[in-house]
Amino acid sequence: MSDPGAPAAEEGAMSGEEILSPPLPYRMGPRVERAVRDVRLRQFVENAAELKHRGRVNACRDAFGERYDAVRQLAGRIKQHTLDHLDHYLDRFTAAATAAGAVVHFALDGAEANRICLGLAQEQGCRLVVKSKSMVTEETRLLPALEGAGIETIETDLGEFIVQLDHDAPSHIVTPMIHKDRKAVARAFVRELGAEYTEDPRRLTIIAREHMRAKFRRAEMGISGANFLVAQTGSLVVCTNEGNADLAMGAPRVHVALVGIEKLVPRLEDLSVFLKLLARSATAQPLTVYTSIITGVRRAGEHDGPEELHIILVDNGRTELLREPTRELLRCIRCGACLNACPVYRKVGGGHAYGAVYSGPIGAVITPLMKGLENYADLPRASSLCGACFQACPVHIDIPSHLVRLRRELVSRRVEGLGKRVVMRAWAGGMRSGLMYRAGARVAKMVLRALGEGGAQGGMTDRRWITHSVGPLAGWTSERDLPTPARVSFREWWRRERGGRGGEGGVGRPRGGT
């Protein structure tokens, strides 16, 4: 456990770059271990995620009641339809957006998206860029690309801003600094902004507001993502609670939006479904405070708004996911509900354990698909397959079945180690025949009972506990005790009591039971 006086999040001192782009192949173990031992961090993340999870459940129930499942299936169908005809909707969007005065760019990968964006900034002679939160720019690592070229770039979402000041990495899709407390913020503001030390969240927020207002007024370029693209009108739809996107998109002379091609929806009216679900799923609100629908550039007679709007449509692996059977994963609207619902995400101290931009259940599926299963083999296994993510998903993505499919692929592609494959094959053999099962169970019982130590405990007369073991069981018993098998197995007991006949009525109580 960490020193209780020390900040939970600054420990480890990895840079954001190291957190999100670790050496490959990535192993979850070390980070999970560190997070699990950091009790404060773990409780902090767990409480925050639990609170958001309960908020979502209540908000969806209060709004839709019995209809909720049908509504999220409808949302899933609309997105699926759009993806099934993505060629059509990309053309339609491009036509409408260019008609409204936007310049549309197509980027095949993250490096190209960054190159286009940097090129625009340099063309315009930009020295200061204000940026609103965008997952796709995390994915392309746009910030270091701009800063590396000497262009001052400010993240304006408060959470992202603090993460940027600390050279840290976001740990949640919606609330990027879910892993940081107010002390960490106070220290960052003293160190980086020369502010006076305060732990009052209101005063901290005002410090950030004043700092960033000056930047909004001077910036030559604003960068945003988009939550949706409307094919019908060529519009960007951007949702925030802080209003930073409206300043970033409205104040500078040039607006650049980087958007994944999967963000399309056909019509304005589809937004009714998605906006209602997105805000409730993410933060339990009926709508985000600001939902901004931006179409084209400043028009004749208008006094303000950007003179140039560049929309960079980003592939970066999405056309691979668009193939079946992974197409439905592109429905994801990045609400973060599956992260909050996931018992694993909560226990491993949040998103950093996943070693990539997208964390939690959705990250456990799309990260291996986008960056190589062999590089992220641990991720599909970091799930109990409890199904909470599927239940939480507002666009009805069956995440558990994708996790299972990836696990199957790990086996068939022999990414799994030899030891595990042998054990699993033996297990499969044992489960297929009664004889093998009985023989296996007998051996296992003998071994496990031999490992057991300590005397009789509780009501289970002869049950003993394995507190330390070696070999493949060492990992399990390092965190918890394993009960030894009962002296008489249920099958043996059944045969003795019922003579293999299995009479009618209830089953008698096993000897030694309660």
Next chain:
Amino acid sequence: MSVGRVANPGGREELMRRVRAALGRREGDAGVVCPAPPEVDESLVRLVGPEEGMVEGFIARAGAAGMKTHRCGEGSLRETLANVLRAEGVRSFCVGLPAGRMIEAARAGGRDAGAEMVDYRSLPGLQAQFEVDAGITDVVAAIAESGTLVVRSDAVRSRGAFIVPPVHIAIVPADSVLPDLMDLWRLDGLGGEESGPAAPTSLVLVSGPSKTADIEGILITGVHGPRDVHVVVVGGVSAEC
């Protein structure tokens, strides 16, 4: 309106080729007809119907979202605006209002409260609005279901009036209140019609003052946008105040 373009047709071609390959389209198979998207089923998605008490519902939800609500009759808009400006200690403000009685009421109310109405065009871009204490706007509509104001930009309405100054005052005629978000897209001029005007450059649904809960989940208002949003509902039944 200036016309845009595709910046890199080669990139577009390659990306579209990948998309079509992933969708299993065959070469030269250009004429795939896209069926109509699934219908947005009213019986599932609509949360508020056009029943009585819609204006009251809007006021309740706007209040729950953290906005300060006021009601007045047509004749007392000037007085109500003056009271809000005075209560907020506003010394200068910008407006995003068309010519007509609303802007006259704002000008007169400002005079009464000793607040100067500053033309947002007096400085380039949004700069003038960074200097003032409040922005007064009208709305395209208001939405009862979520307590939402819908504000737009055009030749008389800045993109900044609702977001840049620390106080936003929205004038909401009672007959502009719609029951549900579903009803918004049917209004003219928002880009929904086949051959109608393009969607506004900026159409923003505002549901509360600027908020953040990034620091330990504690709710703080006024992080980037206004810390206070006043909603003045004008007219409607039993509205004289």
